[in-house]
Amino acid sequence: MIEDIEAGKINCVVTKDLSRLGRNYILTGQYTELYFPSRNVRYIAINDGVDSAKGESEIAPFKNIINEWVARDTSRKVKSAMKVKFADGAHYAAYAPLGYRKHPGIKGKLLIDEDTRWIIEKIFDLAYHGMGAAKITKTLIEEQVPTPAWLNFQRYGTFAHIFEGQPESKRYFGTIAQVKKLLKDEVYIGNSLHNKQSTVSFKSKKKVRKPKANGIV
Incomplete structure (x- = not known):
């Protein structure tokens, strides 16, 4: 305007x-x-x-x-209400983490996704048996293991812009960073982490990382 x-x-x-x-x-x-x-x-x-x-x-x-x-x-008021929900372990995000799905009837509750749990189990099993993130990534690429974005596109039609005009390899795990992020995510030991970042103020949408000590687990 x-x-x-x-x-x-x-x-x-x-x-x-x-x-x-x-x-x-x-x-x-x-x-x-x-x-x-x-x-x-x-x-x-x-x-x-x-x-x-x-x-x-x-x-x-x-x-x-x-x-x-x-x-x-x-x-x-919204922040105060969300803190109460976070303290109860509720998970609020656009999508559930890979290996989980949102409960169809209870907001904030996650269920194990029987269709994708094998991906998480495979990654952690490879790590348990001594593979580093680079070797795990190579294995996932060779076996064409799909990324969370591709799975969400297949299920919900989202992220179409990411794959439009891209080679088929875009659908599969391709970076070490993706694997490292999953291996470090405490959601896979049953923890629910919140308050990791916030906006500068209600006037600004700019995101800022918060000290880990201020997080809610």
Whole structure:
């Protein structure tokens, strides 16, 4: 949208209310009070009765502050609820780890996946008998053992973009890093690890790694 405004393609921005434009009151204010006027862009927030063509809204800055407070409070409550679930060992992710599947009726609960458990058992068996990650990877490649991404694509149709136009070898384990990651994953000794990373704040989606001491096991 900003690119189109700079190109002169947009002269009016309409949102349902001010919170749809943004919940960071500083940035939202910069757009409504500085950026849009400097580009001759009319701004309308329907439910809040804001229309820059009718002059500045004295209540808008206060509504922006309230919108940010609501976002901050919601973020705090969500994090608190998730910590309780993590403490109970619940697993929340887009996909279950390789060798597991999500319980169809209980959120956060994992079950052993009888269709893929053999892959995990094979990797750990090879390691137990003295193979390093490099040799294990070579064995998996030779035996064309499928990767988690390929299995998910086969089951759910996801990750199609990863395999489009790629050679068949893309479907199988091909890196030492993949094997090392599985061998180090505590989920395979029954542990559920959480709080390994978080966002900088509710205002930023940037991920940051957290000290292991702050994790929940």
